[in-house]
Amino acid sequence: MRPRGRRPAGSDTRAEIVAAARTEFAEAGYAAASIRSIARRAEVDPALVHHYFDGKPALFGEVLDFPVNPEVLLRRLHETPREKLGSALVATFLDVWDDGIGRERLRVIFASILSSEEAARPVREFLANEVFGRLAVYSDGTPLPRAEALRAGGYAAAQLLGVALLRYVIGYPSLVEASRAELVAALGPTVQRYLVIEREVTPSDGAASTTQAPGSPRSRRR
Incomplete structure (x- = not known):
């Protein structure tokens, strides 16, 4: 079972953010999805998403x-x-x-x-x-x-x-x-x-x- 709380940065964190973003974009659409909602789904701090990606367009480009x-x-x-x-x-x-x-x-x-x-x-x-x-x-x-x-x-x-x-x-x-x-x-x-x-x-x-x-x-x- 995954420990409770937000996940720290690690080798799998970037990939898990992308996976969470893929699901969030598919379910909520691009306009409604946000860095915060993607971070919540990935169980990381929003700042960590910004650490890996230069904004929502860049993250969407990675998903695609x-x-x-x-x-x-x-x-x-x-x-x-x-x-x-x-x-x-x-x-x-x-x-x-x-x-x-x-x-x-x-x-x-x-x-x-x-x-x-x-x-x-x-x-x-x-x-x-x-x-x-x-x-x-x-x-x-x-x-x-x-x-x-x-x-x-x-x-x-x-x-x-x-x-x-x-x-x-x-x-x-x-x-x-x-x-x-x-x-x-x-x-x-x-x-x-x-x-x-x-x-x-x-x-x-x-x-x-x-x-x-x-x-x-x-x-x-x-």
Whole structure:
């Protein structure tokens, strides 16, 4: 029987944190799971989880056996000039998929989320809350309202995940043959329009309007 109380750090602690996180993400979903709830399930102090993992996105990446640390990629994208965000996101996305080991791991993840709602739910919430929804902003850097950010992020996600499915899973010929530079040039401006929203200026007083949701006819994107 395991001794009562929190477990100290040890050779098996990291693996047990990952196992606890896998169960917590599956049962609660990505959004509801927290470092504290994962630590409680693993019977360790939350500080020990932070000792091994740089936040919840990094821990989720470990659970998925993601080929790179999502937190590192997100930090790099957040540091990208807004006018280059679309191209930078497409280039980063392709780099991860074009890596041989990364491609095989992502194919496994793709297959699992297509076949199981239990697997799809935390991935869906992670992409919405930590990736695409967090990247969508107004052109002056002001964050979008949450509902609009999630909608704009969803449009960008549809572009990139559609390319991933066709290029790397189905093997659609023209997308397989396209170079990285061609895909960045073709997709970057579209993703940019989705993620970086230009505020409207009303003719009457020159004030910026934030009432138009992404995708509406009057919204202007760049």
